[in-house]
Structure formats: structure tokens, C-alpha cells
Amino acid sequence: MISVNSVSKQFGSVRALDSVSLELRAGEVHGLVGENGAGKSTLMKILSGLEQPTTGDLRVKGTVTRLHGVLDALQRGIVMIHQELNLVDELSVANNIFLGREPTRFGIVERARCESEARRLLDRIGHKLDPARRVRTLSIADKQMVEIAKALSYDASVLIMDEPTATLTQHESDALLELIDQLRKAGVTIVFISHILPQVLRISDRITVLRDGKFVTTLDSEQVRNTSERELATLMVGRSMAEHFPPGKAHRDSIAFSVEGISVPARVENVSFDVHEGEIFGLAGLIGAGRTETAEAIVGLRRRSAGTIKLDGAPVRITGPIDATQLGIAYLPEDRKDAGLTLNMSVIDNTTMVSLPRYSRILLDRGAQRRATQEHAIRLRLRAGALEDPVKTLSGGNQQKVLLAKWLEIAPKVLIVDEPTRGVDIGAKEEIYHLLQELAGQGMACVMISSEMNELIGMCHRIGVMRAGRLVTILDGQSATEEQIIHAAGLETATA
Amino acid sequence: MKRIENWPVWWVPAAALAALITFTIVYELATKGESILMRPENLLNILRQVSFVGIIAMGMTLVITLGGIDLSVGSLVAFLGGIGILVMNSLLAGKTAEWVAVAAAFAVILIAGTAAGVINGLLVSKGKLAPFIATLGGLAAYRSIAMALVAGGEYRSQSTELFATLGAGGIPIPGTNMAPRAPVPVPLLFPWPVLIFAAIAVVAWIVLNRTKLGHYIIAIGSNERSAIYSAVKVDRVKVLTYSILGLCTGIAALLVASRLSSVSSSSSGTLYELDVIAAVVIGGTRMRGGSGTIVGTVIGVLMLGVIQNMLNLLQVSVYLQGLVKGLVIIGAVLLQRSEKA
Numbered sequence: 001m002i003s004v005n006s007v008s009k010q011f012g013s014v015r016a017l018d019s020v021s022l023e024l025r026a027g028e029v030h031g032l033v034g035e036n037g038a039g040k041s042t043l044m045k046i047l048s049g050l051e052q053p054t055t056g057d058l059r060v061k062g063t064v065t066r067l068h069g070v071l072d073a074l075q076r077g078i079v080m081i082h083q084e085l086n087l088v089d090e091l092s093v094a095n096n097i098f099l100g101r102e103p104t105r106f107g108i109v110e111r112a113r114c115e116s117e118a119r120r121l122l123d124r125i126g127h128k129l130d131p132a133r134r135v136r137t138l139s140i141a142d143k144q145m146v147e148i149a150k151a152l153s154y155d156a157s158v159l160i161m162d163e164p165t166a167t168l169t170q171h172e173s174d175a176l177l178e179l180i181d182q183l184r185k186a187g188v189t190i191v192f193i194s195h196i197l198p199q200v201l202r203i204s205d206r207i208t209v210l211r212d213g214k215f216v217t218t219l220d221s222e223q224v225r226n227t228s229e230r231e232l233a234t235l236m237v238g239r240s241m242a243e244h245f246p247p248g249k250a251h252r253d254s255i256a257f258s259v260e261g262i263s264v265p266a267r268v269e270n271v272s273f274d275v276h277e278g279e280i281f282g283l284a285g286l287i288g289a290g291r292t293e294t295a296e297a298i299v300g301l302r303r304r305s306a307g308t309i310k311l312d313g314a315p316v317r318i319t320g321p322i323d324a325t326q327l328g329i330a331y332l333p334e335d336r337k338d339a340g341l342t343l344n345m346s347v348i349d350n351t352t353m354v355s356l357p358r359y360s361r362i363l364l365d366r367g368a369q370r371r372a373t374q375e376h377a378i379r380l381r382l383r384a385g386a387l388e389d390p391v392k393t394l395s396g397g398n399q400q401k402v403l404l405a406k407w408l409e410i411a412p413k414v415l416i417v418d419e420p421t422r423g424v425d426i427g428a429k430e431e432i433y434h435l436l437q438e439l440a441g442q443g444m445a446c447v448m449i450s451s452e453m454n455e456l457i458g459m460c461h462r463i464g465v466m467r468a469g470r471l472v473t474i475l476d477g478q479s480a481t482e483e484q485i486i487h488a489a490g491l492e493t494a495t496a
Numbered sequence: 497m498k499r500i501e502n503w504p505v506w507w508v509p510a511a512a513l514a515a516l517i518t519f520t521i522v523y524e525l526a527t528k529g530e531s532i533l534m535r536p537e538n539l540l541n542i543l544r545q546v547s548f549v550g551i552i553a554m555g556m557t558l559v560i561t562l563g564g565i566d567l568s569v570g571s572l573v574a575f576l577g578g579i580g581i582l583v584m585n586s587l588l589a590g591k592t593a594e595w596v597a598v599a600a601a602f603a604v605i606l607i608a609g610t611a612a613g614v615i616n617g618l619l620v621s622k623g624k625l626a627p628f629i630a631t632l633g634g635l636a637a638y639r640s641i642a643m644a645l646v647a648g649g650e651y652r653s654q655s656t657e658l659f660a661t662l663g664a665g666g667i668p669i670p671g672t673n674m675a676p677r678a679p680v681p682v683p684l685l686f687p688w689p690v691l692i693f694a695a696i697a698v699v700a701w702i703v704l705n706r707t708k709l710g711h712y713i714i715a716i717g718s719n720e721r722s723a724i725y726s727a728v729k730v731d732r733v734k735v736l737t738y739s740i741l742g743l744c745t746g747i748a749a750l751l752v753a754s755r756l757s758s759v760s761s762s763s764s765g766t767l768y769e770l771d772v773i774a775a776v777v778i779g780g781t782r783m784r785g786g787s788g789t790i791v792g793t794v795i796g797v798l799m800l801g802v803i804q805n806m807l808n809l810l811q812v813s814v815y816l817q818g819l820v821k822g823l824v825i826i827g828a829v830l831l832q833r834s835e836k837a
Contacts, residue, residue, distance in 0.1 A: 342722045
């Protein structure tokens with residue numbers, strides 16, 4: 001059907017894909033797994049025409065093909081459904097399905113025909129939905145179905161689904177997996193990208209594992225049947241993980257920072273926890289469980305409807321990052337590129353962004369800015385061409401280090417890190433782990449939000465698990481297991 | 497490896513400068529060097545002409561780098577000049593000493609200009625209005641008030657000479673004589689507006705490149721969300737930046753009013769916003785913000801001035817001059833777009 005042969009993709013100095021091959025057969029469900037940063041998205045972007053490979057080729061039905069953009073891929077029947085769905089909220093279901101290809105007569109959109117064809121497509125996937133409804137009013141599962149109907153309207157022969165079940169309930173996921181099975185029987189090739197390994201094992205005919213941008217293996221159907229979840233996870237990670245986490249020290253007895261009953265309407269409900277001096281407190285949970293929202297509420301990026309924040313036992317007033325920064329609470333957002341850093345500014349400018357007033361006496365003392373940045377660069381083992389280079393030229397791991405340096409500049413008492421290792425290569429990950437342990441060892445109170453459970457287990461003294469906006473339990477980091485976290489987070493296993 | 501573009505699109509002002517020099521050479525050849533274009537008095541005249549727009553363009557460079565825009569500057573020039581003259585005339589009518597009246601007029605213009613900038617800044621930051629819309633309101637409103645106060649007519653200065661000194665006068669250049677046959681030598685004047693423009697350009701360059709405020713302006717223009725997360729006082733920076741532009745507009749208004757000792761409520765400052773934004777864009781400052789260049793804007797200002805002067809000397813209809821400007825702007829933006837390729 002489609003294959004890529006030793007494809008590589010270079011982004012600046014980062015090799016996102018290193019000579020990866022993948023073959024998709026007609027009518028199969030092909031699971032694609034790997035850790036964050038393993039290269040799954042890049043590979044799929046190449047398959048769906050969003051990116052061109054730096055080297056290597058792409059074959060469609062045996063002939064070497066160059067996909068010129070998404071439209072070209074669509075015309076060849078290759079459709080990608082992104083994790084963050086691409087629908088226009090204000091348009092109807094029917095209009096979304098036929099966006100850009102509305103049936104018209106004399107240049108006027110034929111609404112009735114549009115809707116009846118949309119209904120036929122929705123019927124085909126066995127989903128009852130009024131085609132005239134605005135997409136905005138739909139649940140995520142319904143939106144997912146609209147995306148699939150849209151894909152089918154393109155006569156998709158290859159459907160790439162990126163984490164389609166990440167934000168669905170168990171029941172909705174089951175329905176989706178069933179639909180995938182149906183589509184397979186109808187001859188559609190499906191690439192199923194997911195972190196939820198039980199689902200991958202259940203639905204896939206074959207599974208390809210990527211790690212650090214490299215091809216690890218493709219399991220055939222026989223192997224898929226005989227592979228356990230744990231074995232698959234080991235293939236993804238490449239080794240048993242725990243040994244690579246630096247040993248942490250016991251935290252002190254005094255409470256540095258407490259959150260009492262904070263709520264954000266519809267997002268966070270009555271969340272309370274304490275963090276001791278020198279403690280790393282983890283926050284686990286699914287996407288949408290309210291972890292990031294909790295952090296944002298703490299530093300005032302989101303309005304709290306209730307709750308108190310205490311620093312060393314005394315309540316503090318925080319209405320925004322300006323207050324939080326003055327109190328010594330640093331928040332490193334998960335969205336490094338858009339919220340954490342200013343990509344087109346230099347390493348120096350980014351590092352000294354928060355602490356800039358310190359270098360300003362009418363004019364900026366650029367020498368002092370540079371020296372301070374240099375010190376951080378050495379301490380964090382930053383690998384950058386020059387400190388004057390824009391941070392967009394740096395790899396994910398080095399960008400994360402700049403983000404850390406930027407906040408260490410204000411010597412925070414409380415450090416809240418959100419997905420600090422997402423999109424970061426393994427080497428830099430370990431350096432970040434070491435740094436966090438070192439900071440905690442110096443008495444800093446850390447809150448670590450992560451979707452990688454082994455990371456939380458390896459790093460944290462205690463792990464709070466969130467589910468649907470609530471903090472459902474706090475586990476001891478020493479004894480917690482992935483199963484416990486998964487169970488508390490509400491992610492049922494496939495056998496449920 | 498491809499050079500990662502970080503600084504303003506430097507080749508836009510470079511191209512503008514090259515075009516400027518080419519135009520001049522072609523023009524000189526075409527007129528066999530007999531044109532007055534390169535005569536010192538004409539060059540000083542061009543400089544004086546452009547300095548009004550140029551001063552506003554310094555503030556506008558900061559605002560556009562911030563990711564904003566201000567369309568109200570042209571109307572504001574008429575409004576500020578007008579009220580300045582009104583204040584001065586009423587003080588003169590009350591037998592106030594002339595220098596006091598003139599100083600009061602200057603103060604009113606500068607303060608009101610800064611206040612107008614603060615209003616724009618507040619509308620954009622606290623009011624969360626799109627800068628284009630917020631300042632479009634000012635474009636209509638300030639012109640309207642200026643015209644309403646004198647029923648569409650003119651504001652005429654009652655000051656004898658003092659008020660006109662700053663806009664029309666200058667520093668005598670030693671060793672020059674404009675009137676060889678006159679009994680006393682009449683030296684060529686280096687115009688005050690040009691000196692003020694130069695001084696403001698230096699200050700603006702320092703602000704943008706060497707101060708905290710300048711870094712915040714670039715940061716907000718590059719990525720406002722990231723600036724908010726970095727505890728930058730975004731609203732304050734916006735108000736400050738727009739008020740700097742307001743102050744620049746005030747200085748320009750003062751010089752415009754002083755130059756002719758009068759302000760026309762209907763035509764003074766008309767389309768200044770176009771010239772100012774054109775100069776900034778030609779200079780290579782990015783319209784979407786995040787990167788700006790004062791030097792580029794100065795080149796843009798000069799380029800517009802020289803083109804206009806050539807067109808005048810060639811006796812091209814004033815009605816067609818807008819066409820040329822329009823083409824130059826589009827050309828500059830096309831050059832900027834090519835940066836993405």
C-alpha cells in the first residue's frame with residue numbers, strides 16, 4: 001500500500017527521524033507506539049504530506065512519490081486525523097465534512113444535499129448525529145466521528161489516527177475501536193497511534209515501535225498476540241527505566257507551600273496538597289484531568305473561584321505570574337515553544353527575561369546578562385552554538401534547559417514544572433532529572449506534572465493523581481506502581 | 497546551514513537604500529546634473545519635510561515592533577496643533593507674555609499627545625481592542641474635533657515670530673550665503689526639526705536596543721503569551737509604548753503648527769499615518785511584530801522624502817504621488833514575505 005524507506009528528518013540540529021522504514025498493508029490496522037519524542041508525529045507528518053523527508057523515500061502503491069502538501073495526500077486517499085481535531089466549531093457537522101468542497105448549484109451551497117450526504121456518511125459509520133448541529137455543541141467523541149466521516153468522504157484508503165482515544169471515556173473508546181474494526185473489514189488501512197498500550201495490542205494487526213527517532217521493530221500479527229503490555233513498554237523505552245533516575249534525598253519536615261481547596265470552574269474542583277521543603281510532588285492524570293489548569297490557577301494564569309495558597313504557612317495573594325514571581329513561585333509551562341520561551345529571541349534574552357529588572361539601570365548591562373547566562377549554561381550543560389543564537393535553533397532538551405535557567409534566575413522557592421521532559425531526548429532528560437533532584441536537595445519545593453508515569457515514580461516523594469478536575473488520591477512515590485496510578489486516573493485497561 | 501533570521505529583515509532597508517541611490521543617479525543623469533535635487537538647500541528642504549513624519553515613525557517603529565499599530569497619528573497632528581494654537585491665542589489675548597504663551601502651547605501639545613497615546617494604550621491593553629480598531633476610532637474622532645472647533649477652517653497663530661522659530665527656523669551654517677547679492681550674507685539654516693528628528697532617532701534606537709522596555713517590546717511582539725507567562729507587565733509596556741508614540745506625535749504636531757504658524761483642520765497631518773507606516777515597513781520592521789529597526793525606518797523616511805521631492809521636481813501631479821508610494825510599500829512588503837521562503 002504505502003511504505004517509507006529509511007526516511008530521515010532533520011529539524012535544525014535535531015534529528016527527529018533517523019532512517020526509519022514502515023510498510024502499511026492494505027486493510028490492516030497498524031499500531032504505532034513510542035515515547036514522546038520518539039518520532040511518531042514526524043513520521044505521520046511525512047506520510048500525510050505535511051513534511052518532506054530530508055532523506056529516504058515514500059512509496060505509494062510501489063512507486064516513489066513526493067507528497068506536495070496535505071491536499072496532495074488527500075487526493076491519494078491518505079487522511080490524517082490529528083489529536084487536536086481540526087473542525088470549525090461554528091459550522092454545522094455537514095459543513096465541516098464538506099468544508100471547501102460544498103456541493104453547489106449556481107455557486108450557492110446546496111444545504112439540503114450537503115446534509116443528506118453527511119447523514120449517509122454518518123450512517124455508514126453507524127453514528128446517529130444531526131448533520132445540521134453546530135460542531136461546538138458536540139462531545140469530543142462525536143467530533144471524532146465527524147472527523148472520521150469527513151475522512152471517509154475523501155474515499156480514504158489510509159486513515160492515520162493520532163491518539164484518537166486519549167480524551168475519550170472507556171465506553172466511547174470501545175465504540176471507536178469497534179468502528180476501526182469495521183473500517184478494516186471495509187478495506188481501509190488504519191494507522192493507530194496511541195499511548196494506551198492495551199488498546200494498541202487489542203486492535204492492531206501489526207505494531208511498529210519507534211524510539212528516539214529510530215526504528216526498533218515491527219511486530220507481526222503472531223507476535224502481537226504473544227506480546228504483553230509490559231513487553232511492549234520495554235520495547236518503547238529500550239530498557240527497564242527505574243535505574244536511570246538519580247536517587248532522591250528525603251525531604252524536610254517543614255511545609256513550604258500549600259494549596260487549599262482551589263477550584264477553577266469546570267476544570268479544577270477543590271484541589272488541596274502540601275509540598276515540603278526539598279520535596280518533589282508529582283501530579284499524574286490523563287490529558288484534561290486538570291493538572292495544567294491547577295498549576296495555572298496557582299500562579300494566577302487562570303481565575304480561581306475558590307481556594308487559598310500558602311507559602312511557609314502564610315496565605316498569599318496571587319493574581320497573576322507577576323505576583324507569583326515576586327513570591328518566588330515559578331511555573332514552567334508544558335507548552336515550551338509558545339508559552340515558555342520566545343523562540344526568535346536569543347538564549348541570553350530568554351534566560352534573563354524574568355530577571356531583566358536586575359540588569360537594568362536605565363540601560364541594560366549586556367555584559368552582566370551574558371555572564372549570568374553563561375553560568376547557567378555551564379551548570380545545565382547547555383549545548384547551544386552561541387548564547388546570541390535564537391532559542392528556536394536549539395533542540396527540545398536544550399530549550400527546556402533555557403526555560404529552567406530562565407526561572408532559576410529568580411531563585412524560586414517553589415518550582416512547578418509541567419511536562420519538563422516532553423520532546424526531550426533521553427540524555428537531556430537525565431540531566432533534567434539530576435537538576436531537579438539537586439534543586440530539591442537544596443530545599444526547593446517542586447511540583448512535577450508529567451504524563452510519563454515511570455518518571456513520576458522515579459522522581460517524586462509523593463504523587464497526587466488527578467481525575468476529572470479532582471485530586472483523587474496521593475500515593476507514596478516509593479511504593480507507587482503504574483497500575484495504581486492508571487487505576488486512580490480512571491484509565492481502565494482494555495480488558496475492563 | 498541556513499542563517500536563522502533573527503533580526504529585522506535587513507535586506508528591505510538595504511534594497512530601499514540601493515533603490516534610493518539608483519533613483520538619484522538616474523535622476524541626475526536624466527537632468528544632466530542641472531537639477532536642484534542635490535543642492536544643499538534642496539537636501540535640507542527634503543530633510544525638513546521628512547522630519548515631521550520621521551519623528552512619528554520613530555514611535556511607530558516601537559508600536560509596530562510591539563505587534564500594534566496606530567492609525568490615529570495623522571488626525572492627532574491636526575488636533576494637537578489646533579488646540580496648541582487655541583491655547584496660545586487665548587493666552588496672548590489675555591496679555592500674557594509671548595514666550596509664556598508659546599511655552600504653554602508647546603506644553604499642552606506634548607501633554608495632550610502623550611495622553612492620547614495613553615488612551616490608545618489603555619484601549620489596546622485593558623480594553624483588549626484590536627489596535628487597528630482602537631486607533632481607527634481616534635483617526636475619525638481627532639480629525640472631527642479639530643474640524644468642529646473651527647468649522648472646518650484654520651487655526652492661525654497670533655504669535656508674531658516666536659512660535660514659528662522652532663518649525664521654520666534653524667541653526668545658521670557658517671560660511672554659507674543664500675543671497676550673494678544682499679548687503680548682509682544670509683546663511684543657510686540647518687532646520688531645527690531635522691536636529692530634533694535626529695535626536696529622537698538616537699533615543700529611540702537606544703530604547704529599542706539597549707533598555708528593558710525595548711526588550712519587553714520585542715518579547716511581547718514576538719509572543720505575547722510567553723511574555724505573560726514570564727511575568728512581564730504586558731499592559732504597562734503597551735501603555736508606555738503607545739504613549740511614547742503619542743509624545744512623538746505631539747512633537748511632530750508642534751513642529752508642523754510652528755512651521756506654517758497655522759494648522760488646517762482638514763488637511764494638516766492628512767495621511768501621515770500612511771507615510772509613517774510606509775516608512776516603518778520599508779525600513780524592514782515586521783508588521784506582525786517582534787522585530788524592528790530604527791535605522792531601517794530612518795532609511796524608509798528618507799526614501800519616501802526623496803521620491804516625493806523628485807516627483808515634485810519632475811512636476812508629476814500630486815494626485816499621482818500616492819500611486820508611487822503605494823507601489824513602494826507593496827514592493828517592501830513583498831520583499832519581507834520572501835524571508836519565509
